[in-house]
Amino acid sequence: xxxxxxxxxxxxxxxxxxxxxxxxxxxxxxxxxxxxxxxxxxxxxxxxxxxxxxxxxxxxxxxxxxxxxxxxxxxxxxxxxxxxxxxxxxxxxxxxxxxxxxxxxxxxxxxxxxxxxxxxxxxxxxxxxxxxxxxxxxxxxxxxxxxxxxxxxxxxxxxxxxxxxxxx
Amino acid sequence: xxxxxxxxxxxxxxxxxxxxxxxxxxxxxxxxxxxxxxxxxxxxxxxxxxxxxxxxxxxxxxxxxxxxxxxxxxxxxxxxxxxxxxxxxxxxxxxxxxxxxxxxxxxxxxxxxxxxxxxxxxxxxxxxxxxxxxxxxxxxxxxxxxxxxxxxxxxxxxxxxxxxxxxx
DNA sequence: ATAAACTTTCAATAATTTTTGAAAGTTTAA
DNA sequence: TTAAACTTTCAAAAATTATTGAAAGTTTAT
Numbered sequence: 148x149x150x151x152x153x154x155x156x157x158x159x160x161x162x163x164x165x166x167x168x169x170x171x172x173x174x175x176x177x178x179x180x181x182x183x184x185x186x187x188x189x190x191x192x193x194x195x196x197x198x199x200x201x202x203x204x205x206x207x208x209x210x211x212x213x214x215x216x217x218x219x220x221x222x223x224x225x226x227x228x229x230x231x232x233x234x235x236x237x238x239x240x241x242x243x244x245x246x247x248x249x250x251x252x253x254x255x256x257x258x259x260x261x262x263x264x265x266x267x268x269x270x271x272x273x274x275x276x277x278x279x280x281x282x283x284x285x286x287x288x289x290x291x292x293x294x295x296x297x298x299x300x301x302x303x304x305x306x307x308x309x310x311x312x313x314x315x
Numbered sequence: 316x317x318x319x320x321x322x323x324x325x326x327x328x329x330x331x332x333x334x335x336x337x338x339x340x341x342x343x344x345x346x347x348x349x350x351x352x353x354x355x356x357x358x359x360x361x362x363x364x365x366x367x368x369x370x371x372x373x374x375x376x377x378x379x380x381x382x383x384x385x386x387x388x389x390x391x392x393x394x395x396x397x398x399x400x401x402x403x404x405x406x407x408x409x410x411x412x413x414x415x416x417x418x419x420x421x422x423x424x425x426x427x428x429x430x431x432x433x434x435x436x437x438x439x440x441x442x443x444x445x446x447x448x449x450x451x452x453x454x455x456x457x458x459x460x461x462x463x464x465x466x467x468x469x470x471x472x473x474x475x476x477x478x479x480x481x482x483x
Numbered sequence: 484a485t486a487a488a489c490t491t492t493c494a495a496t497a498a499t500t501t502t503t504g505a506a507a508g509t510t511t512a513a
Numbered sequence: 514t515t516a517a518a519c520t521t522t523c524a525a526a527a528a529t530t531a532t533t534g535a536a537a538g539t540t541t542a543t
Contacts, residue, residue, distance in 0.1 A: 148433045150439075150441065150445060173501075183441075183444055183445045185444040201505095201521095206502090226518060227518085234444075236448075250335075255328060259328075262321050265317070271318075273351075276352065276402075281325065283403075287405070339530085367533090371531075374531095396490080488539100488542100489539080490539070493533105497532070498531070502527070502528080504526105509518100510518085510519080511517090511518080513515090
Protein backbone atom coordinates (compact mmCIF):
# COMPACT_ATOMS: atom_id res chain seq x y z
CA UNK A 148 0.00 0.00 0.00
CA UNK A 149 1.12 3.54 -0.82
CA UNK A 150 1.80 5.99 1.98
CA UNK A 151 -0.77 8.52 0.73
CA UNK A 152 -3.52 5.90 0.59
CA UNK A 153 -2.50 4.50 3.95
CA UNK A 154 -2.70 7.93 5.57
CA UNK A 155 -6.24 8.45 4.28
CA UNK A 156 -7.25 5.03 5.47
CA UNK A 157 -5.79 5.64 8.90
CA UNK A 158 -7.59 8.97 9.25
CA UNK A 159 -10.83 7.38 8.14
CA UNK A 160 -10.49 4.43 10.53
CA UNK A 161 -9.61 6.64 13.48
CA UNK A 162 -12.59 8.85 12.71
CA UNK A 163 -14.93 5.89 12.57
CA UNK A 164 -13.60 4.51 15.83
CA UNK A 165 -14.04 7.89 17.48
CA UNK A 166 -17.64 8.21 16.38
CA UNK A 167 -18.42 4.74 17.73
CA UNK A 168 -17.06 5.89 21.07
CA UNK A 169 -19.06 9.09 21.28
CA UNK A 170 -16.25 11.30 20.01
CA UNK A 171 -16.96 13.62 17.12
CA UNK A 172 -15.66 12.13 13.87
CA UNK A 173 -13.84 15.29 12.80
CA UNK A 174 -12.13 15.58 16.15
CA UNK A 175 -10.80 12.04 15.83
CA UNK A 176 -9.66 12.73 12.26
CA UNK A 177 -7.77 15.86 13.22
CA UNK A 178 -6.15 13.85 15.98
CA UNK A 179 -5.23 11.12 13.51
CA UNK A 180 -3.73 13.65 11.12
CA UNK A 181 -1.55 15.13 13.85
CA UNK A 182 -0.58 11.68 15.11
CA UNK A 183 1.00 10.76 11.79
CA UNK A 184 2.49 14.17 11.14
CA UNK A 185 6.18 14.52 12.04
CA UNK A 186 5.83 18.31 12.20
CA UNK A 187 3.34 20.52 13.99
CA UNK A 188 0.66 21.83 11.60
CA UNK A 189 -1.20 25.13 11.31
CA UNK A 190 -4.97 25.53 11.30
CA UNK A 191 -4.66 26.36 7.61
CA UNK A 192 -2.92 23.08 6.80
CA UNK A 193 -5.40 21.05 8.80
CA UNK A 194 -8.36 22.77 7.09
CA UNK A 195 -6.89 21.99 3.74
CA UNK A 196 -5.85 18.41 4.34
CA UNK A 197 -9.20 17.39 5.81
CA UNK A 198 -11.37 19.78 3.77
CA UNK A 199 -13.03 21.35 6.77
CA UNK A 200 -13.95 24.95 7.49
CA UNK A 201 -11.99 27.38 9.59
CA UNK A 202 -14.65 27.44 12.29
CA UNK A 203 -14.77 23.70 12.51
CA UNK A 204 -10.99 23.40 12.64
CA UNK A 205 -10.76 26.01 15.37
CA UNK A 206 -13.40 24.41 17.59
CA UNK A 207 -12.06 20.92 17.05
CA UNK A 208 -8.51 21.97 17.93
CA UNK A 209 -9.79 23.67 21.05
CA UNK A 210 -11.63 20.49 22.07
CA UNK A 211 -8.56 18.34 21.45
CA UNK A 212 -6.53 20.64 23.67
CA UNK A 213 -9.29 20.29 26.28
CA UNK A 214 -8.90 16.53 26.11
CA UNK A 215 -5.15 16.94 26.63
CA UNK A 216 -4.40 15.15 23.35
CA UNK A 217 -2.70 17.95 21.43
CA UNK A 218 -0.77 21.12 22.23
CA UNK A 219 -0.08 24.49 20.71
CA UNK A 220 3.40 25.35 19.59
CA UNK A 221 4.81 28.72 18.66
CA UNK A 222 7.62 29.08 16.18
CA UNK A 223 10.09 31.93 16.71
CA UNK A 224 9.35 34.94 14.54
CA UNK A 225 5.95 33.62 13.41
CA UNK A 226 2.47 34.67 14.38
CA UNK A 227 0.79 31.46 13.35
CA UNK A 228 -0.06 28.80 15.89
CA UNK A 229 1.11 25.28 15.27
CA UNK A 230 -0.48 22.17 16.72
CA UNK A 231 1.05 18.81 17.49
CA UNK A 232 -0.15 15.59 19.10
CA UNK A 233 1.44 13.61 21.86
CA UNK A 234 2.55 10.47 20.00
CA UNK A 235 2.88 8.22 23.03
CA UNK A 236 -0.06 5.82 22.86
CA UNK A 237 0.14 5.04 26.54
CA UNK A 238 -0.24 8.74 27.33
CA UNK A 239 -3.13 8.97 24.88
CA UNK A 240 -4.92 6.03 26.48
CA UNK A 241 -4.39 7.46 29.94
CA UNK A 242 -5.54 10.90 28.90
CA UNK A 243 -8.74 9.55 27.35
CA UNK A 244 -9.37 7.34 30.39
CA UNK A 245 -8.81 10.30 32.69
CA UNK A 246 -11.20 12.58 30.84
CA UNK A 247 -13.95 10.02 30.44
CA UNK A 248 -13.67 9.10 34.09
CA UNK A 249 -14.09 12.73 35.04
CA UNK A 250 -16.82 13.55 32.53
CA UNK A 251 -18.86 10.37 32.68
CA UNK A 252 -18.01 7.93 35.42
CA UNK A 253 -17.93 10.45 38.24
CA UNK A 254 -21.35 11.97 37.45
CA UNK A 255 -22.82 8.47 37.26
CA UNK A 256 -21.33 7.56 40.63
CA UNK A 257 -22.91 10.66 42.07
CA UNK A 258 -26.36 9.74 40.74
CA UNK A 259 -26.03 6.13 41.89
CA UNK A 260 -25.22 7.38 45.34
CA UNK A 261 -28.30 9.54 45.43
CA UNK A 262 -30.41 6.69 44.15
CA UNK A 263 -29.30 4.43 46.96
CA UNK A 264 -31.05 6.76 49.42
CA UNK A 265 -34.41 5.71 48.01
CA UNK A 266 -36.97 4.69 50.62
CA UNK A 267 -39.69 2.09 50.23
CA UNK A 268 -41.37 -1.07 51.37
CA UNK A 269 -39.03 -4.05 51.72
CA UNK A 270 -41.92 -6.30 50.71
CA UNK A 271 -42.42 -4.50 47.40
CA UNK A 272 -40.77 -6.44 44.53
CA UNK A 273 -40.35 -3.23 42.56
CA UNK A 274 -38.45 -1.67 45.42
CA UNK A 275 -36.31 -4.72 46.02
CA UNK A 276 -35.37 -5.11 42.37
CA UNK A 277 -34.57 -1.44 42.05
CA UNK A 278 -32.35 -1.44 45.13
CA UNK A 279 -30.52 -4.56 44.07
CA UNK A 280 -29.79 -3.33 40.55
CA UNK A 281 -28.66 0.10 41.70
CA UNK A 282 -26.49 -1.37 44.40
CA UNK A 283 -24.86 -3.90 42.05
CA UNK A 284 -24.17 -1.28 39.42
CA UNK A 285 -22.80 1.00 42.09
CA UNK A 286 -20.35 -1.67 43.24
CA UNK A 287 -19.17 -2.29 39.70
CA UNK A 288 -18.79 1.44 39.05
CA UNK A 289 -16.74 1.88 42.21
CA UNK A 290 -14.45 -0.95 41.15
CA UNK A 291 -14.02 0.48 37.69
CA UNK A 292 -13.27 3.85 39.22
CA UNK A 293 -10.59 2.40 41.50
CA UNK A 294 -9.06 0.45 38.66
CA UNK A 295 -8.85 3.54 36.47
CA UNK A 296 -7.44 5.53 39.35
CA UNK A 297 -4.59 3.08 39.70
CA UNK A 298 -4.06 2.88 35.96
CA UNK A 299 -3.75 6.64 35.74
CA UNK A 300 -0.92 6.60 38.22
CA UNK A 301 0.83 3.67 36.61
CA UNK A 302 3.83 3.67 34.37
CA UNK A 303 3.42 1.90 31.07
CA UNK A 304 5.88 -0.91 31.72
CA UNK A 305 4.58 -1.54 35.18
CA UNK A 306 1.07 -1.69 33.85
CA UNK A 307 1.62 -4.11 31.02
CA UNK A 308 4.00 -6.20 33.06
CA UNK A 309 1.46 -6.64 35.84
CA UNK A 310 -1.66 -6.86 33.80
CA UNK A 311 -0.26 -9.40 31.39
CA UNK A 312 0.88 -11.53 34.27
CA UNK A 313 -2.66 -11.62 35.61
CA UNK A 314 -4.15 -12.11 32.17
CA UNK A 315 -1.63 -14.84 31.47
CA UNK B 316 -36.16 9.96 47.53
CA UNK B 317 -39.37 8.32 46.36
CA UNK B 318 -39.20 5.10 44.36
CA UNK B 319 -41.10 6.56 41.40
CA UNK B 320 -38.73 9.55 41.16
CA UNK B 321 -35.71 7.31 41.63
CA UNK B 322 -36.82 5.05 38.78
CA UNK B 323 -37.15 7.99 36.42
CA UNK B 324 -33.76 9.30 37.45
CA UNK B 325 -32.14 5.93 36.93
CA UNK B 326 -33.65 5.55 33.46
CA UNK B 327 -32.52 9.03 32.55
CA UNK B 328 -28.97 8.51 33.86
CA UNK B 329 -28.60 5.17 32.09
CA UNK B 330 -29.85 6.75 28.86
CA UNK B 331 -27.37 9.58 29.14
CA UNK B 332 -24.48 7.22 29.82
CA UNK B 333 -25.49 5.13 26.84
CA UNK B 334 -25.52 8.07 24.48
CA UNK B 335 -22.07 9.15 25.67
CA UNK B 336 -20.82 5.70 24.73
CA UNK B 337 -22.31 5.57 21.26
CA UNK B 338 -25.38 3.61 22.30
CA UNK B 339 -28.77 4.93 21.32
CA UNK B 340 -30.40 6.71 24.25
CA UNK B 341 -33.73 4.92 23.91
CA UNK B 342 -32.01 1.56 23.80
CA UNK B 343 -30.23 2.31 27.06
CA UNK B 344 -33.49 3.52 28.61
CA UNK B 345 -35.39 0.40 27.67
CA UNK B 346 -32.54 -1.61 29.13
CA UNK B 347 -32.70 0.44 32.33
CA UNK B 348 -36.44 -0.08 32.59
CA UNK B 349 -36.08 -3.83 32.26
CA UNK B 350 -33.16 -3.88 34.71
CA UNK B 351 -35.28 -2.49 37.50
CA UNK B 352 -38.40 -4.42 36.62
CA UNK B 353 -38.96 -7.57 38.67
CA UNK B 354 -41.25 -8.99 36.00
CA UNK B 355 -40.82 -9.36 32.26
CA UNK B 356 -42.67 -6.61 30.35
CA UNK B 357 -44.59 -6.54 27.08
CA UNK B 358 -43.88 -4.21 24.18
CA UNK B 359 -47.11 -2.43 25.10
CA UNK B 360 -45.96 -1.74 28.67
CA UNK B 361 -42.55 -0.51 27.52
CA UNK B 362 -44.14 1.81 24.94
CA UNK B 363 -46.37 3.26 27.59
CA UNK B 364 -43.82 3.66 30.37
CA UNK B 365 -41.25 5.36 28.14
CA UNK B 366 -43.71 7.13 25.82
CA UNK B 367 -42.24 5.70 22.66
CA UNK B 368 -43.89 4.38 19.52
CA UNK B 369 -44.51 0.76 18.67
CA UNK B 370 -41.97 0.82 15.85
CA UNK B 371 -39.29 2.29 18.04
CA UNK B 372 -39.97 -0.17 20.83
CA UNK B 373 -39.84 -3.10 18.46
CA UNK B 374 -36.54 -2.10 16.85
CA UNK B 375 -34.95 -1.23 20.17
CA UNK B 376 -35.95 -4.55 21.71
CA UNK B 377 -34.55 -6.36 18.72
CA UNK B 378 -31.25 -4.48 19.09
CA UNK B 379 -31.05 -5.26 22.79
CA UNK B 380 -31.55 -8.93 22.03
CA UNK B 381 -28.77 -8.61 19.44
CA UNK B 382 -26.49 -7.25 22.14
CA UNK B 383 -27.38 -10.21 24.34
CA UNK B 384 -28.68 -7.92 27.07
CA UNK B 385 -32.33 -8.98 27.15
CA UNK B 386 -34.35 -12.04 26.24
CA UNK B 387 -37.84 -12.93 25.12
CA UNK B 388 -40.10 -14.88 27.41
CA UNK B 389 -43.33 -16.63 26.56
CA UNK B 390 -46.04 -17.09 29.11
CA UNK B 391 -48.19 -20.21 28.90
CA UNK B 392 -51.51 -19.61 27.22
CA UNK B 393 -50.58 -16.10 26.03
CA UNK B 394 -49.67 -14.86 22.58
CA UNK B 395 -47.85 -11.77 23.78
CA UNK B 396 -44.07 -11.69 24.02
CA UNK B 397 -42.50 -10.63 27.27
CA UNK B 398 -39.01 -9.20 27.63
CA UNK B 399 -36.65 -9.35 30.57
CA UNK B 400 -33.08 -8.26 31.21
CA UNK B 401 -30.24 -10.26 32.64
CA UNK B 402 -29.75 -8.57 36.03
CA UNK B 403 -26.20 -9.78 36.67
CA UNK B 404 -23.97 -6.75 36.17
CA UNK B 405 -20.91 -8.88 35.57
CA UNK B 406 -22.73 -10.61 32.71
CA UNK B 407 -23.85 -7.25 31.38
CA UNK B 408 -20.30 -5.88 31.43
CA UNK B 409 -18.96 -8.98 29.72
CA UNK B 410 -21.68 -8.97 27.12
CA UNK B 411 -21.03 -5.32 26.25
CA UNK B 412 -17.27 -5.92 26.18
CA UNK B 413 -17.76 -8.94 23.94
CA UNK B 414 -19.96 -7.12 21.44
CA UNK B 415 -17.80 -4.01 21.26
CA UNK B 416 -14.70 -6.12 20.81
CA UNK B 417 -16.36 -7.90 17.91
CA UNK B 418 -17.96 -4.83 16.33
CA UNK B 419 -15.20 -2.27 16.87
CA UNK B 420 -11.87 -3.58 18.07
CA UNK B 421 -11.60 -6.43 15.58
CA UNK B 422 -12.27 -4.28 12.47
CA UNK B 423 -9.70 -1.77 13.74
CA UNK B 424 -7.12 -4.51 14.22
CA UNK B 425 -7.77 -5.61 10.68
CA UNK B 426 -7.18 -2.11 9.29
CA UNK B 427 -4.05 -1.62 11.40
CA UNK B 428 -2.69 -4.83 10.01
CA UNK B 429 -3.26 -3.72 6.45
CA UNK B 430 -1.71 -0.37 7.23
CA UNK B 431 1.48 -1.97 8.48
CA UNK B 432 2.10 -3.28 4.95
CA UNK B 433 2.68 0.27 3.74
CA UNK B 434 5.87 0.73 1.72
CA UNK B 435 8.04 3.82 1.59
CA UNK B 436 11.37 5.50 2.01
CA UNK B 437 12.98 4.93 5.40
CA UNK B 438 14.54 8.39 5.12
CA UNK B 439 11.14 10.08 4.77
CA UNK B 440 9.99 11.57 8.11
CA UNK B 441 6.35 11.25 7.02
CA UNK B 442 6.83 7.56 6.41
CA UNK B 443 8.74 6.99 9.63
CA UNK B 444 6.17 8.83 11.77
CA UNK B 445 3.31 7.01 10.13
CA UNK B 446 4.89 3.61 10.64
CA UNK B 447 5.74 4.31 14.25
CA UNK B 448 2.27 5.54 15.18
CA UNK B 449 0.49 2.70 13.43
CA UNK B 450 2.80 0.13 14.97
CA UNK B 451 2.41 1.56 18.49
CA UNK B 452 -1.36 1.71 18.20
CA UNK B 453 -1.36 -1.81 16.84
CA UNK B 454 0.59 -3.07 19.85
CA UNK B 455 -1.82 -1.39 22.26
CA UNK B 456 -4.83 -2.71 20.40
CA UNK B 457 -3.45 -6.25 20.48
CA UNK B 458 -2.89 -5.98 24.22
CA UNK B 459 -6.39 -4.66 24.79
CA UNK B 460 -7.75 -7.47 22.67
CA UNK B 461 -5.89 -10.10 24.69
CA UNK B 462 -6.97 -8.56 27.95
CA UNK B 463 -10.62 -8.56 26.89
CA UNK B 464 -10.30 -12.10 25.65
CA UNK B 465 -9.16 -13.23 29.08
CA UNK B 466 -11.76 -11.15 30.83
CA UNK B 467 -14.50 -12.73 28.77
CA UNK B 468 -13.48 -16.15 29.94
CA UNK B 469 -13.11 -15.14 33.55
CA UNK B 470 -15.45 -15.70 36.41
CA UNK B 471 -16.48 -12.64 38.35
CA UNK B 472 -14.82 -13.56 41.62
CA UNK B 473 -11.63 -14.59 39.93
CA UNK B 474 -11.56 -11.35 38.03
CA UNK B 475 -12.06 -8.96 40.90
CA UNK B 476 -9.84 -10.99 43.16
CA UNK B 477 -6.94 -10.83 40.73
CA UNK B 478 -7.43 -7.39 39.38
CA UNK B 479 -7.80 -5.78 42.76
CA UNK B 480 -4.66 -7.52 43.92
CA UNK B 481 -2.73 -5.96 41.05
CA UNK B 482 -4.40 -2.63 41.54
CA UNK B 483 -3.65 -2.77 45.24
C1' DA C 484 -60.49 -20.51 5.39
C1' DT C 485 -61.12 -16.63 8.46
C1' DA C 486 -60.32 -13.39 11.78
C1' DA C 487 -58.29 -11.79 15.86
C1' DA C 488 -54.01 -10.96 18.17
C1' DC C 489 -49.89 -9.77 17.78
C1' DT C 490 -45.15 -8.33 15.40
C1' DT C 491 -42.42 -6.18 11.84
C1' DT C 492 -41.33 -2.90 8.30
C1' DC C 493 -40.18 1.41 6.35
C1' DA C 494 -41.08 5.96 4.13
C1' DA C 495 -41.89 10.20 6.03
C1' DT C 496 -40.92 13.34 9.75
C1' DA C 497 -38.71 15.11 13.71
C1' DA C 498 -34.86 15.83 16.63
C1' DT C 499 -30.16 16.25 17.26
C1' DT C 500 -25.54 17.01 16.03
C1' DT C 501 -22.12 18.90 13.09
C1' DT C 502 -20.39 22.20 9.91
C1' DT C 503 -20.04 26.44 7.57
C1' DG C 504 -18.42 31.05 6.71
C1' DA C 505 -18.64 35.70 7.33
C1' DA C 506 -18.25 39.05 10.88
C1' DA C 507 -16.23 40.33 15.11
C1' DG C 508 -12.34 40.10 17.98
C1' DT C 509 -7.37 40.13 19.07
C1' DT C 510 -2.47 40.70 18.64
C1' DT C 511 1.66 42.45 16.59
C1' DA C 512 4.64 45.42 13.96
C1' DA C 513 5.63 49.63 12.07
C1' DT D 514 -2.91 54.56 15.45
C1' DT D 515 -3.39 51.82 11.77
C1' DA D 516 -3.54 47.87 9.22
C1' DA D 517 -2.31 43.33 8.36
C1' DA D 518 -2.24 38.72 10.22
C1' DC D 519 -4.31 35.78 12.60
C1' DT D 520 -8.10 33.59 15.88
C1' DT D 521 -12.70 33.13 17.69
C1' DT D 522 -17.65 33.25 17.62
C1' DC D 523 -22.19 31.92 16.47
C1' DA D 524 -26.55 31.97 13.75
C1' DA D 525 -27.92 29.59 9.90
C1' DA D 526 -27.62 25.46 6.97
C1' DA D 527 -26.49 20.79 6.19
C1' DA D 528 -25.90 16.23 7.56
C1' DT D 529 -26.91 12.60 10.39
C1' DT D 530 -29.57 9.89 13.49
C1' DA D 531 -33.79 8.62 15.80
C1' DT D 532 -38.77 8.22 15.87
C1' DT D 533 -43.37 7.74 14.31
C1' DG D 534 -47.39 5.27 12.87
C1' DA D 535 -50.00 3.11 9.59
C1' DA D 536 -49.81 -0.69 6.57
C1' DA D 537 -48.12 -5.18 5.73
C1' DG D 538 -46.90 -9.45 7.60
C1' DT D 539 -47.30 -13.46 10.71
C1' DT D 540 -49.19 -16.74 13.88
C1' DT D 541 -52.77 -19.07 16.31
C1' DA D 542 -57.35 -20.70 17.35
C1' DT D 543 -61.55 -22.04 15.68
